Amino acid sequence: MTAKVLVIGGCGRIGNMVARDIVTHTNATVIVTSRSHQTVKPPFELQILDIADTEKLTEAIASVDLVVHCAGPFRHRDGKVLKIAIDRGVNYLDVSDRSSFYRQVITEHERAKERGVTAILNTGIFPGISNSMVRQGVEQFEQPQKIHLSYIVAGSGGAGLTVMRTTFLGLKEKFKALINGEWRETLPYTEREVIEFPPPHGKAGVYWFEMPETYTFADSFPVDTVITKFGSVPDLYNHLTWITAHIFPSPWVESPKGVEFFSRVSYLMTAVSDKLSGIGVAMRAEITGIEGGKTKTHCLTMVHDNTAIAAGIGTGTVAELVLSGRLKQPGVYPVEQALPTDLFIEAMNSRNVAIDIV
Structure with a gap:
């Protein structure tokens, strides 16, 4: 049947x-x-x-x-x-x-x-394909120690308003991340790093972002550090999101009306910028651990031209x-x-x- x-x-x-x-x-x-x-x-x-x-x-x-x-x-x-x-x-x-x-x-x-x-x-994609990439990397080691997972999305990523809402929901909320064996309180969209992604994206800025992987990797793998960072292309959107997270008053951002406003404005902006930036995704999983008695790092990458x-x-x-x-x-x-x-x-x-x- x-x-x-x-x-x-x-x-x-x-x-x-x-x-x-x-x-x-x-x-x-x-x-x-x-x-x-x-x-x-x-x-x-x-x-x-x-x-x-x-x-x-x-x-x-x-x-x-x-x-x-x-x-x-x-x-x-x-x-x-x-x-x-x-x-x-x-x-x-x-x-x-x-x-x-x-x-x-x-x-x-x-x-x-x-x-x-x-x-x-x-x-899905992140979480989803990203998780399996990390598992593949972790399996290269006798003793994995650190996971550093970064992803960027170009423009809207071909997604709809629901995904935009997800980005803004919780943007002001602290979360805990596993760093050197201790759970440390962290704020979204902080500690910017510039990561080298595969072509056509190249170097792009990423920031702390709360994802399920922050917690599930700690349950799934014997590591003492899990870093999950997210960014947008073009970089202008990173700066606008940073301002939303750190400058605008919390009631503006955390209320249902505020989330809807920022989501719709972002969606309208990406409708224009998508024509230049595309709607692709790039992910980079860097795993550090002990292999053959030495500390080594393996890096896994994935690129697709349509995030959705x-x-x-x-x-x-x-x-x-x-x-x-x-x-x-x-x-x-x-x-x-x-x-x-x-x-x-x-x-x-x-x-x-x-x-x-x-």
Whole structure:
């Protein structure tokens, strides 16, 4: 029988790219959801669904083989979709990008394990492909010590307003980062570094940014330092974001109206600059550790000319593996704990995504 996949938020920019990757690389029937009527072309099927409606959400999840949660921002999600999937014995993926969401839903691990449900969090691009790049790098060492993960996005990245909102949500909130074995309080958009990314990007500025990897890597790997930094191209957007984070009064930035205002202004600006900067993504994972009795560093890089498509690839590859039965690991896991490196490399090669390692 043909497998059925429910992509919640599948009419959004990222959700649509996830759905497209799944129909391209599997024989599954893909159902995309929206809170209101949308024009959806075959081969997708549309289901009107508001995830606040628990009864209809439960019915929708119970009728499929895999649910993929793409309805962000995940700062506002409570884990209900995952809990229902576990109740109904349905495998689950998401594109969650908030550490608070991770800490909330990881508590469902034992229940998912008992129900035989494979639930994989943080698939996508960053987090997602970035996590698997780090795992590949960590595996080069006898004793990994430090992870330094940086990513840049050109313009809008081909994403929609939801991703813009995610950037501004929590921009004023301190978070803890693992530095030299101690959890240190850190502010977003501080400690600028200039990192050399692969062509066509070259040198670009990145800043501390709270991502799930800040916490999941500390759980996944025996390291004492995890650095996660993010930046934009052109550099003007970095400076504007820095001003938003450090100059504007907190009530302006933290209120729902403030987040919406900054998100929409940014979106309008990138609509113009995208024509010059492109909408690509570049990632650089630098892993330091002990290899052959000596301290060494390995650097892995990845570039794609469309950030949204890359996010779809990150989630679509995991969906393909779960649907085929090649990836079956009951429980709730961040993607770097669930996806073996050999399968990750195979999946990237099948989509012509190059992960270069130095």
